[in-house]
Amino acid sequence: MYLVPEGDELEIANAAAEFIASALPINRLHTAGNADMNGAVRSQLAEMGWFALALPEDKGGSGLTAVEHALFFREIGRQCGPVDILAQALAAMVCKSADVRDALVSGTASAAVLVPEGNRHRLIGSASATHGLLVTPQSASLHEMAQANIEARPALDPANSLALVENLPAPAESQDGAHIWRLGQIGSAAMQVGLAEAALDLIVEYAKVRETFGKAIGSWQAVRHTCADMAVMTEAARAELWYAATAMKEDRGDMEAHVDAAKHLANEAALKATDSNIQLHGGIGVTDEHDAHLLMKHAALLSRLFGSRQYLLSRLLHAKLED
Amino acid sequence: MDLRYSDQDREFRARARQWLQANIPQERRPASGKAASQFDRDWQKKLHDHGWAGVAWPKEYGGHGLSGLQQVIWYEELSRAHAPAQHVSTTYVALMHAGPTLMARGTKDQKTFHLPRILSGEALWCQGFSEPNAGSDLAALKTKGTVDGDHIVVNGAKTWTTDAMHADFMELLVRTDPASERHKGLTWMICDMKTPGIDIKPIRTMLMDDHVNTVFFDDVRVPLANVVGEVNKGWSTAMATLSFERGLGFIADQLELLEKVGRAIELAGELRLADGRLAIEDDEIARRLGSIKADTMAIRAMTLADIAETDRTGIPGPKGSMMKLMVTTTHKALSQLVGDMLGWGFMEFDGDRASNPWTHDYLWSWVFSIAGGTNEIQREITADHVLKLPRSR
Numbered sequence: 001m002y003l004v005p006e007g008d009e010l011e012i013a014n015a016a017a018e019f020i021a022s023a024l025p026i027n028r029l030h031t032a033g034n035a036d037m038n039g040a041v042r043s044q045l046a047e048m049g050w051f052a053l054a055l056p057e058d059k060g061g062s063g064l065t066a067v068e069h070a071l072f073f074r075e076i077g078r079q080c081g082p083v084d085i086l087a088q089a090l091a092a093m094v095c096k097s098a099d100v101r102d103a104l105v106s107g108t109a110s111a112a113v114l115v116p117e118g119n120r121h122r123l124i125g126s127a128s129a130t131h132g133l134l135v136t137p138q139s140a141s142l143h144e145m146a147q148a149n150i151e152a153r154p155a156l157d158p159a160n161s162l163a164l165v166e167n168l169p170a171p172a173e174s175q176d177g178a179h180i181w182r183l184g185q186i187g188s189a190a191m192q193v194g195l196a197e198a199a200l201d202l203i204v205e206y207a208k209v210r211e212t213f214g215k216a217i218g219s220w221q222a223v224r225h226t227c228a229d230m231a232v233m234t235e236a237a238r239a240e241l242w243y244a245a246t247a248m249k250e251d252r253g254d255m256e257a258h259v260d261a262a263k264h265l266a267n268e269a270a271l272k273a274t275d276s277n278i279q280l281h282g283g284i285g286v287t288d289e290h291d292a293h294l295l296m297k298h299a300a301l302l303s304r305l306f307g308s309r310q311y312l313l314s315r316l317l318h319a320k321l322e323d
Numbered sequence: 324m325d326l327r328y329s330d331q332d333r334e335f336r337a338r339a340r341q342w343l344q345a346n347i348p349q350e351r352r353p354a355s356g357k358a359a360s361q362f363d364r365d366w367q368k369k370l371h372d373h374g375w376a377g378v379a380w381p382k383e384y385g386g387h388g389l390s391g392l393q394q395v396i397w398y399e400e401l402s403r404a405h406a407p408a409q410h411v412s413t414t415y416v417a418l419m420h421a422g423p424t425l426m427a428r429g430t431k432d433q434k435t436f437h438l439p440r441i442l443s444g445e446a447l448w449c450q451g452f453s454e455p456n457a458g459s460d461l462a463a464l465k466t467k468g469t470v471d472g473d474h475i476v477v478n479g480a481k482t483w484t485t486d487a488m489h490a491d492f493m494e495l496l497v498r499t500d501p502a503s504e505r506h507k508g509l510t511w512m513i514c515d516m517k518t519p520g521i522d523i524k525p526i527r528t529m530l531m532d533d534h535v536n537t538v539f540f541d542d543v544r545v546p547l548a549n550v551v552g553e554v555n556k557g558w559s560t561a562m563a564t565l566s567f568e569r570g571l572g573f574i575a576d577q578l579e580l581l582e583k584v585g586r587a588i589e590l591a592g593e594l595r596l597a598d599g600r601l602a603i604e605d606d607e608i609a610r611r612l613g614s615i616k617a618d619t620m621a622i623r624a625m626t627l628a629d630i631a632e633t634d635r636t637g638i639p640g641p642k643g644s645m646m647k648l649m650v651t652t653t654h655k656a657l658s659q660l661v662g663d664m665l666g667w668g669f670m671e672f673d674g675d676r677a678s679n680p681w682t683h684d685y686l687w688s689w690v691f692s693i694a695g696g697t698n699e700i701q702r703e704i705t706a707d708h709v710l711k712l713p714r715s716r
């Protein structure tokens with residue numbers, strides 16, 4: 001029993017952190033046109049094998065587990081990384097066809113997330129993605145998007161484009177079961193934890209230097225106590241994320257409950273931390289040039305993926321837990 | 324990371340479960356008075372006689388030297404078996420912080436005399452830190468200790484002293500250097516509660532009980548041999564005590580929460596609301612329950628992460644204050660929610676925890692968030708020591 005990342009896990013996390021901070025720094029989002037994963041970043045990520053982290057070895061992947069998957073996407077979250085990175089990694093796992101899989105893993109094909117919306121579908125990610133990935137708790141399917149009728153929509157969150165899809169083509173590939181959904185939950189929960197941590201780091205640093213009434217704002221209790229509450233929620237979400245990812249790695253009987261709980265807690269922590277981060281920055285916090293709104297908008301986007309609050313909480317209610 | 328238990332862990336859990344099933348007291352714990360403390364002593368003695376006392380205490384001090392993880396397993400099995408609640412037990416101070424303080428800072432004689440008595444339930448302890456004008460600001464304390472030969476003579480008053488009337492000994496913190504200020508000049512000592520000059524006055528609380536007290540000291544002579552740590556260096560010993568109290572002090576309660584959430588969910592499937600629906604059919608109640616369950620799962624994950632880390636490094640992390648915040652707020656949310664479900668049943672209360680544990684829990688939620696350092700102070704500690712923000716004081 002050990003619930004803190006260690007050894008190889010830490011090495012992977014550190015390597016990911018370093019790479020993502022240079023390839024996808026959050027400040028890219030202050031320049032227009034940087035939504036989604038561009039071709040160059042996709043090739044770089046592919047080259048380093050990040051899309052194949054949790055893909056089994058016999059399918060050309062690294063054969064790592066939900067734990068490494070979580071560690072990687074937490075770093076993506078810290079830089080407000082686009083969700084098409086998650087789509088790309090999950091899509092490769094859905095493929096039975098080696099050609100499409102290899103194309104996704106090597107970055108010559110690309111994926112975006114699809115979510116049902118009325119009788120249409122919402123597309124999150126690049127409208128020029130070759131594939132759309134639709135994941136539900138029951139199954140995952142991959143759709144070729146070349147012929148799809150895509151209507152671009154304005155996006156609140158600059159990290160990802162939004163579009164609506166009319167007449168989604170029949171799936172090119174599909175897989176039954178909840179495996180991809182769970183990895184999507186873990187990946188998006190990890191991104192939320194990364195966002196919460198980034199928000200907490202930003203405000204703690206600012207609170208040490210910004211002065212009012214002759215004192216650092218970090219010495220005012222309204223600020224200190226809000227930061228402490230952010231820290232508690234973030235710590236709770238992180239601990240449950242590690243638990244859930246490890247439960248999934250070990251295929252424990254109660255893993256689904258822990259994954260649902262992890263996603264729920266991560267949503268709550270990210271929404272609260274990114275909100276308080278803006279508030280405690282004062283006026284500068286609402287400016288376009290600051291990172292604070294980027295974190296908040298991305299947290300809002302991620303909280304809409306892989307299970308609504310209502311869905312997660314109602315499932316949790318009756319879930320049995322193991323020791 | 325891994326969540327696997329070793330064979331020894333599994334075997335330990337099975338053995339604990341089996342023993343507890345057969346040995347949990349069948350009679351209710353009396354609500355108050357000597358009968359209550361006798362019940363606690365008897366239960367502790369039974370645990371001790373059957374080899375279940377001091378699971379994680381070192382063997383040299385009469386414990387079993389098991390790992391922190393096995394201690395977690397033990398507490399989980401206690402709550403699963405509906406064993407007498409830890410937080411209301413009069414053995415709490417002795418087991419959770421007096422014993423550990425003596426292990427860390429006591430002399431050989433102090434350990435030899437006291438530790439076996441604590442484990443067997445023979446000696447109950449209370450904590451004499453807070454005063455009328457020194458609570459959050461503990462370093463403002465004024466109770467005076469004057470060295471006189473081989474004794475320290477104590478004059479003054481302690482307050483909020485839980486279970487003082489039941490205790491055999493007190494963790495007594497006094498100012499021995501009259502010229503000193505704040506943290507300097509304090510001394511931590513073991514005070515025998517039978518010493519002449521001690522007068523205990525109960526304080527009636529909103530829980531309809533008298534479990535806290537004001538304790539008056541009139542020329543109370545405490546042998547110098549009872550000083551733990553050094554004379555005038557008691558602040559350091561007191562910080563050790565508080566680190567035990569705030570570190571693992573809540574472990575039983577934090578692990579019991581999952582069990583309580585399970586009971587609340589069962590209850591929601593049985594209770595009818597005023598409009599005739601089952602409580603669980605109400606969306607708001609269902610969501611609150613789900614969200615509290617998630618918080619409770621996180622508390623368990625935080626506990627396991629902390630324990631595993633401490634088992635490996637030997638050093639407890641700085642996160643006890645964050646844990647206390649998380650546990651106390653979740654505990655309050657749960658008892659409030661059950662209160663909403665119970666309707667008028669929640670309003671019937673005569674002070675006896677056994678007859679209405681949910682209402683008692685609700686009232687206790689303020690004890691949790693005030694005693695042992697208020698939640699505001701826990702936020703201060705988190706801001707200082709975890710986030711390293713500039714000091715507010």
Ligand SMILES: Cc1cc2nc3c(=O)[nH]c(=O)nc-3n(C[C@H](O)[C@H](O)[C@H](O)COP(=O)(O)OP(=O)(O)OC[C@H]3O[C@@H](n4cnc5c(N)ncnc54)[C@H](O)[C@@H]3O)c2cc1C
Pocket residue numbers: 221449450451452453455456457458459460482483484485486535689690693694695696697698699700703
């Ligand atoms: C049921 C119960 C049992 C107890 N048992 C014991 C016991 O056995 N032994 C013992 O020694 N003590 C015991 N205590 C005392 C407890 O530790 C103190 O009550 C607690 O530390 C708060 O001190 P206070 O009551 O003086 O409140 P105060 O310190 O006067 O605080 C009043 C309010 O101000 C807030 N506050 C104070 N300072 C700050 C600050 N710097 N920043 C922000 N907010 C602040 C507090 O959070 C609180 O809300 C017990 C208390 C209770 C309620």
